[in-house]
Amino acid sequence: MTLTRRAEWLVLLLAAISLTGAALLGHYALTHHDHATTEVGVDMNGRPVQLDPGAELPPEQHRQQDAKPDGAGRFIVPSVGLDVPLGTMNEVAGSVVPPGFTAAYRITNLGTPTAPEEGTVYVAMHSLRRGAVGPGNYLFATETGTSNVAPGAIIDVSDTPYVVDRATTIPKSDLPNDTTIWSDIPGRLVVLTCLEKPDNTPAVDNFVITAHLAPPYNSAQQ
Template identity: 40%
Template structure:
C-alpha cells in the first residue's frame, strides 16, 4: 500500500544514509596543542562537523531517560536520551550519550519489537561510542554472548558485524522489527580518512 508500510520503507534508507554520514562528521579541536596536550582528556573536546540546528534539536524533542547504557566487556557506561528522527535524519545532538530513537522500531514496548540506539564515534577520540569499535582490526569490539544493559533490561549480544554504508539501507538484518531485539548503531572509524562502514550490534532481551 502507499500506505504506511511503503512510507516507512522510504523513510528508513534516508535515515540510515544520514546516520552513516553524521557519525563520521566530527572533528577534534586539537589545533595548536602539543603532542603531550593532545591526550584522551583533550580529545574529548570535539565538535560535530554538521551539528543539528537549534530548530532541529527542538523538533527532536530530546529527553533524558532513566537508567544507563552499559556494555561492561568494553567499559562503556553512559547515560541515555531519547530523540525523534526529523527530516529523514537521525543526528544525535550530543557525543557522550546513547540515543534511543523513538520513531523507529517499538522503543516504548521493547518486548514487542526492536529498540534502536544510535551513538556517535569519532576518529581519534576517546568517547563512549569509540569503545564499541576496534579501529586497528576494522571490526566491532563487542562479541556474541556479552551483556548489554539498557535502562532496566539486560540483553545478550547475538551478533556484531560491519556493513558498508552504501549497503546498510537495504540490509534486512538491521531493520527487522522483532520482539525483544536491541540494535546499536555507530560508525567504524579508520586511522585516517572518513568512515565508510557502520558497526551494527544486535542483542536479545534476557528472559
C-alpha cells in the same frame, strides 16, 4: 510513516571534528579546517568536540529531534567497561544526529521506544578518532575493525538486559536499505555507530551490534 518506508532514506549523520583539528567520525567527507567552528560538547575524556561543518541540522529539524542527553537510564556494556547515560531523540527527515558525544541515544520514533518485547529498540551513539573517545569507540578495535563485544555478552539498556547475537560492518551507503537492520523484530536491540579507521580518515562504514532480550540481569554483579 512505517519503519520500512522511513528506513529507505534513513541516514546516520554522525559527523564531528575535534578542536585539536582532528577529524572524527562522519557520514559526510571530513577535511581539516584552519578555522574553528562552534563548540558543541566534549568527549568522554573532557576534550572539546564539534560537529563537522555541514552536519548541523537546520533549527526546525533540531527542535523536532527533541533530543535529551540523559533521563532514560543507562547504557551499559560490562564486558568492555562502557557505562554512559541513555538519552532519547527522534529521527527527523531521514537523519539521526546525536547531539552529544558522551551518551547513547535511544531513537524513539523507530521500532518500539518503551516496550522491548513488542519490537526493536534502536540506539545510536558517536564514535570518534584522533585520540578523542565516544561511547562507540568501546565497541570495536580500531586497528582491526573487529568487535570488542563477543556474542553472548550482555548489553543493559535502561535495566533491560540483552544478549549479543552478532556484530557486523555495513557500508554507510548500504545502511538505509538494509532490511535486516530496519525490520521491526520483537525483543531485538540494534546498536549503531560509525566504524573508525586506523589511518584517521573519515569513516565509510557503520558498525552494528544486534542482540536479543535476556532473562533478568543485574549489571552490578558483573
